[in-house]
Amino acid sequence: MIPPRVLPLARYQLALLLRSQCWVAPVVLYAALVVGGAAGGQELGDSLAWAGAALIPVTAWVSRLVVTAESTAERAVVAAVVGPRRVQATALAVALLFAAVLGAAGVVFEYFASVKPPPGAPRSAGSVLLQGVIVVVICLLAGSAAGAVSAPPLVHGRGPGLAALAAVVLAWLVMPLSPANAAIRSQYTAAPDPTFALLAPVIGVLVLTVLAWTTSLVCVGRGRA
Amino acid sequence: MRLRRVGKRFRRADNWVLRDVDARLEPGRLVRVDGANGSGKSTLLRVIAGTTRPDRGRVHGRPPTAYVPERFPGDLPFTPADYLAHMGRIHGLSTARAVERAGELLELFGAHGYARTPMRALSKGTSQKVAVAQALLAEPGLLVLDEAWTGLDPPSRAILDSAVRERVVHGGTVVFVDHDALRLADTVDTTLLVRDGQVTRVPPSIELLVHGPRRVSVPASLVRIDVDLGMAADVASTPMPPALVTALRSMPGVRDVCPRPDGHVNGYRVDVDPDVCADVLRALLADPATRIRRVAEEEPGT
Numbered sequence: 310m311i312p313p314r315v316l317p318l319a320r321y322q323l324a325l326l327l328r329s330q331c332w333v334a335p336v337v338l339y340a341a342l343v344v345g346g347a348a349g350g351q352e353l354g355d356s357l358a359w360a361g362a363a364l365i366p367v368t369a370w371v372s373r374l375v376v377t378a379e380s381t382a383e384r385a386v387v388a389a390v391v392g393p394r395r396v397q398a399t400a401l402a403v404a405l406l407f408a409a410v411l412g413a414a415g416v417v418f419e420y421f422a423s424v425k426p427p428p429g430a431p432r433s434a435g436s437v438l439l440q441g442v443i444v445v446v447i448c449l450l451a452g453s454a455a456g457a458v459s460a461p462p463l464v465h466g467r468g469p470g471l472a473a474l475a476a477v478v479l480a481w482l483v484m485p486l487s488p489a490n491a492a493i494r495s496q497y498t499a500a501p502d503p504t505f506a507l508l509a510p511v512i513g514v515l516v517l518t519v520l521a522w523t524t525s526l527v528c529v530g531r532g533r534a
Numbered sequence: 535m536r537l538r539r540v541g542k543r544f545r546r547a548d549n550w551v552l553r554d555v556d557a558r559l560e561p562g563r564l565v566r567v568d569g570a571n572g573s574g575k576s577t578l579l580r581v582i583a584g585t586t587r588p589d590r591g592r593v594h595g596r597p598p599t600a601y602v603p604e605r606f607p608g609d610l611p612f613t614p615a616d617y618l619a620h621m622g623r624i625h626g627l628s629t630a631r632a633v634e635r636a637g638e639l640l641e642l643f644g645a646h647g648y649a650r651t652p653m654r655a656l657s658k659g660t661s662q663k664v665a666v667a668q669a670l671l672a673e674p675g676l677l678v679l680d681e682a683w684t685g686l687d688p689p690s691r692a693i694l695d696s697a698v699r700e701r702v703v704h705g706g707t708v709v710f711v712d713h714d715a716l717r718l719a720d721t722v723d724t725t726l727l728v729r730d731g732q733v734t735r736v737p738p739s740i741e742l743l744v745h746g747p748r749r750v751s752v753p754a755s756l757v758r759i760d761v762d763l764g765m766a767a768d769v770a771s772t773p774m775p776p777a778l779v780t781a782l783r784s785m786p787g788v789r790d791v792c793p794r795p796d797g798h799v800n801g802y803r804v805d806v807d808p809d810v811c812a813d814v815l816r817a818l819l820a821d822p823a824t825r826i827r828r829v830a831e832e833e834p835g836t
Contacts (some may be wrong), residue, residue: 386601388584
């Protein structure tokens with residue numbers, strides 16, 4: 310299922326990320342947001358929505374880091390072997406996986422740090438957890454899309470890249486039409502059927518993420534080195 | 535592999551860097567790419583290597599490829615040994631084989647002492663050795679070298695020369711740009727000239743002269759070399775020919791060495807048999823003050 314040479318490529322890109330120690334800053338940010346947000350006494354659903362919201366900028370940031378980990382020359386060396394699109398797709402996937410591990414850690418932390426619904430409550434702890442995980446996954450994808458559109462080949466340079474990243478992340482979080490915003494809100498407001506309320510955000514975030522990745526892959530390898 | 539009507543420009547408003555480029559790159563061939571600075575040589579090489587995608591046209595049948603870029607900063611958080619192991623795996627080698635090949639190549643280029651030095655601490659030349667080594671890890675079917683010799687020390691240049699010859703002998707295609715016009719001149723099969731976005735096959739003058747009739751359909755019976763022999767200005771008026779002329783006259787295959795009819799004071803005309811042309815040129819170029827004016831195939835008696 311995985312095309313040839315993608316695993317060694319992913320291993321190389323992950324090694325680049327880990328060895329460069331650039332990952333420390335987004336991980337610390339995520340830990341600070343998740344741990345700092347858990348002042349005590351929150352309900353599990355709210356906490357998971359918070360952990361998801363925090364994951365959007367962190368995933369976007371990590372995506373930019375992996376995509377821009379090498380200079381253009383070193384990237385071209387790898388692109389000659391496997392093709393520029395595969396390099397770009399693998400980089401985005403490596404970032405997504407890295408952020409997914411962070412997200413999973415966030416979910417585990419919130420599960421133990423938050424107040425779970427008492428037995429006999431209208432929604433069981435299990436269903437709240439499931440919905441929370443769906444929200445976290447939506448935010449993970451939203452962050453990946455934000456990273457893809459604020460990194461080369463769509464945005465070049467650190468300054469414009471970070472500005473675009475901030476703008477897109479903000480849009481995901483606060484725009485009422487944003488699937489991530491809708492998913493997070495559904496956790497805080499008492500929707501009649503929360504699982505159903507998540508259907509539209511799931512579809513929306515999938516469409517937008519596929520669109521962002523595709524645009525990035527279509528444009529890669531076109532520009533000046 | 536083939537390039538069919540390949541076009542490349544970097545912005546819509548820009549001129550085409552490459553336009554309607556058709557080229558066929560056969561296995562077992564060494565292809566030199568020439569052109570002025572900024573003419574698009576590097577762009578052509580990147581399109582051939584597949585790191586830059588063309589805006590028009592297609593590239594078909596690219597074999598497994600390795601590429602050495604024009605500048606390789608080596609700004610990576612790895613040691614050369616680690617980097618080459620990663621690159622070897624990406625090239626399709628097993629970890630064990632990649633590590634083994636990395637060791638061999640670093641040893642070959644005399645860089646094994648730096649195998650465990652962070653790449654960021656390497657000199658420019660050693661970084662370049664790493665860039666070249668990654669391209670040679672897995673015996674690629676297509677090897678694209680963009681001034682890969684620049685920055686290498688002379689022994690490493692010679693090693694790269696022989697690695698290129700070996701690739702070609704084993705059926706690989708090697709495409710290169712180098713500022714040294716004599717680079718691998720005895721092995722080059724095709725020279726592509728990039729000018730105004732067009733790529734043309736040029737009769738490769740150096741290759742022709744060095745190889746003489748082996749490469750031309752109708753064997754020339756004579757190669758005429760017009761040359762200004764190096765002489766200091768104060769002795770230029772001396773009619774005595776320099777020692778080189780005497781030496782040339784004694785070389786086998788040299789038919790005649792005489793002053794040029796244009797009357798240039800230190801200008802000489804050397805007529806040689808085509809099969810010794812390379813030796814004579816080498817002898818001439820050994821003196822740095824020598825300037826070759828013209829080399830042409832002639833019928834005897836002209």
